[in-house]
Amino acid sequence: MATSLTPGAARTLATTTKTPPKTASTTPRWLLEILEWRDLPGGVYRRTGTVRRTIARRGSSQPGVQVTAGHTGEPEIPGMYVEYGHPPSEYELTAAQTIMRVHRRVGDLYNDPYDQYGEQLRLTLDALAERKELDLARALLQAPPARHRVTAQGPPTPLDLDGLICKQTSPRYLLAHPRAIAAFGRECNRFGVRPDEVEFAGRRVLGWRGLPFLPCDKLPIAADHTTSILVVRPGERRQGVVGLRPPESPVVRELGTSRQAVTEYLVSEYYGVAVLIPNAVCALDGVQVVRTSTH
Structure with a gap:
């Protein structure tokens, strides 16, 4: 027999501390972080090239x-x-767009401690940002054939990464699926080579030849367990890769409230990417991400 107030009964008067909604699908989105963005008031970006090189090169x-x-x-x-x-x-x-719906009763009654409209919008924008990175990663994979090379044996060896980096002038970042980065780490162990640790965004990350090796799960893995590793040079002044967007993005437009008291909002994200010269993005293809019998 209890001689004092039970914890279960006491909890009926206690205040719970709540977290905002969490989603497991959110990623760091390093590709969006490393790009330099150019605002396009007219919605179109024009790239003017030349038909001569600064210095004649053999094979060009x-x-x-x-x-x-x-x-x-x-x-x-x-x-x-x-x-x-x-x-x-x-x-x-x-354009990436979706319609967000919020019931008026929800917004009127259940806004403490978190604003329901704000939380719904945050989660919606997060989903659009993930789609944005997916589309940009796919666009970068469309590098010219001359800017692609294939691994020697499947798993990404240090020699494969050296060959990839040599295809680009002034390389800045390496991008790969997390499983490809793990495969590269295994190959470094097999060769007895220790990868770099470089400073990036205030933290120590895996690197190679001084370049940060950043994870990007938007780079696809094919049915045969192969993927691609990219070396990217961002920046307009570096004649590299430029992210494109309008001066105002994302854009939220209220569409109105239905007879069921549901308010709809059109949420739009506009984006693009421009590769100023072909060697701004180079790819290492055929990267095997699973262990094989010989590795």
Whole structure:
């Protein structure tokens, strides 16, 4: 027989501390973090290229700029001009949209301690951001064939990563599915090589050759358990990859309230990506993410 107030009865007068809604589908979205974003008031981004290289390169279809250097006397100086590529490449924005519904009674009565509209909008925007990164990752995988290479034996070895990095000038970041990063770690152990630890966004992350190795689960894994690893150079000044968006995004528009007292909101996210020169994104394909009998 109880001689004092029971804990169960006492809890009826106690206040519970609640968390905002949590979702397991949220990821760090490192691809969106590393991109430099350009606002597009007109909704279109135009990229103008040239038909000449600064210096002629063996194997390139583009001629080099004609210059004379290191000469003495009075040689004839070559004349030239740099022709712009025509027509220029244009990039339009992609739309990701959904309709968010909130019952008026919910908003009127159940807004303490969390605003129901605000929480619904936060979760909706989070879902749109995940879709945004998915679409941009797929776009980066469409690099020209010359910017793709294949692993030597399947699992991503240090030599494979070195070959990938060498395909790009001024590489900045490596992006891969978390399982591909784990496979690379296994190969480093097999070769007796220790990967780097580099500083990124205030934390220590796995790296290779000084480049942060960032996880991105939006890079797909095929049915044969293979995926791709990307090396990316972001930034307009670096002639790299540029994220595109309107000056105001995301956009929330109230559509009205139905006769059932449900208010609808159109939530829109507009985005795109531009690759300014082909080697701004290079890919290592055929990356095996499962253990094999020989590894």
